[in-house]
Amino acid sequence: MSVELFVTDKAGLTKFYEAIISKNETYAPVEKFGKYDFKRVSSFDACNPDAPIAQTMSAKPLFFPRSAKIMKYTADHSGTSVKETDEDSLAGKRVILGMKHCDARALQVLDKVYNWDYIDTDYQRRRENTVIISARCDKAETHCFCTSLDYDVEHSDAMDVAIVNGTDGKVFIEARTEKGKVFLKEMNIEQRISNNEFQVTDETAPAAVKQQYEAFAASFRLKMDYTEVNARLSKIFDSPEFENVSANCISCNTCAFVCPTCHCFKISDEKVKDTGVRYKSYDSCNNGYFTLMAGGHNPRPVKYRRWRQRALHKFVYYKERFGENLCVGCGKCTNSCPVNISIFEVVKQVSETVSV
């Protein structure tokens, strides 16, 4: 895959974003109560593609909605009838601006489970119809640890178009996938070059992009060796340490609901008289009832077992089954935790109780 790289400046990038928003169905971070969530936008002023990672929700709900209608039904004395729900509003051609690299990577991780024994066609259609434009962070935030995990943040192809802020106000725009190349063509990149808004890069550009990555990678407070952590955690199921580290967790589920890779759901019905809608909504393995079975048995009746499941699913089970960590190091769980539990610190602490 050849990489296409263009150079512009901040003003050129803003114009580019404005053109994207005017020509496409665009989703971008929109602020409310000091928190950014991905919403449909119709003007550049309404959104902030540079929203700080700590205050921004994941874009996962645009692919795996917080609640999806899966069917409508009527059930009365004459019998039951089931209908398809309305057309999927998220399945049209669309563009997402301002998604972080970690958030985009999370979709690649989720693709594995959605393409496994059952193919989720709604998810697939949303993925295929979406162009992801992602700006590389300039600097790591307090709880970020993406560079410590098992993916190449520098050359990631999780986004279709990558944007890198260079020094001297330069901005590099790079198509990372075929879809990204086609999209740049659709956005009249050639005309922008002839207008001098964009320049085709000279040979110094890749070096400048590399330099930005090195400065970014050096800004991380959190670093770990994931192969070692994976290996240690896979031996640790019976460790009493899980009980200690989970003691101050209040099982509030926030971590799972904001996580860009958590994908557990529950099925519930909203019913008025004889008609109802069936929803598929987020759920969390921290919930006491999550594994409650018909008949009353619960294999994870206490908090530390649920907590262990969450940690090991992220760093061991998913890795064993699909070859990837189910954690992308975005730090959203830690930022949202009301009691400031850091998954990085805790996983590290538990793993240090065994030798490799």
Add this chain to the structure above:
Amino acid sequence: MDYTNQIREIASKLFAEGKIDVFVGYRMTGFDENQVPALIRDPNEVSKLVFTDKSVFNLTNYLKQDHTRNKRIGMVVKGCDSRALNLLLTESQVKRENLHIVGIPCKGVVDENGNKMQNCIECIFPNPVVFDEMVDGTPTGSEAPPYQVNTDIQNIAAMDLVERRAYFEEVFESCIRCNACRHSCPMCYCAKCCIDQETSTLYHGANTTSSAFHALMTWSLHLAGRCVDCRNCEKACPSHLPLHLLHKWNEQVIYENFQEHLAGVHEGDRGAFYKYSMKDPDDFIM
């Protein structure tokens, strides 16, 4: 406000005297300026305990957790926390003889930006209303300021019903139905919460504005006359919803209509909705 040394001393003493199995306080996260609740079971770990104006979380939430059930507990409480504790005692959720309560004469805690929390600015019970020993040895501190109506509530009250509904729909639209507010609330201890039932068709947990409206209104009514304004719920909310509006509204209605009742202030005082009198006013009900 720094009571770190005093709390370490008290905790060591309690462990040495064999009075407690677990001490619930705060420790540093180890990676930033913030604190994380600490459930200390090993007397050697007492030196981890701290208390400053960053000790925000209301620890009485831990009384319903696996690690404290049927244990003898030492616990650090601020004014608001102690009101929650008082109610939990009244509602038979914890045995008084199992508790050793360490009271903090609180001067207010700060949010993540270092600003004093709004509920602390308006606080009228900075000193614990129930305790076994005060951290600085003195029984109580300064006189509390009189009850004031929250300014946010005044703004909401000035809206007409249509505007008010529109405002709250806007708030609830951002709810993601994680129920973190409910889980972080020390007063919510039901083993099976009505808003958290996967099989209910009434409170069905789907993430729609109407479902959020329904769940949060029900939740706030179950806390009417019981909320102590510790704002654990707002700290837990990943969408930063102004949940205090619901609770402060209830608090004010109850204060004005039920003999100036405030939750958990007096030992043994039951919530406003537990007491019934034919003379109770009802003109505030829509």
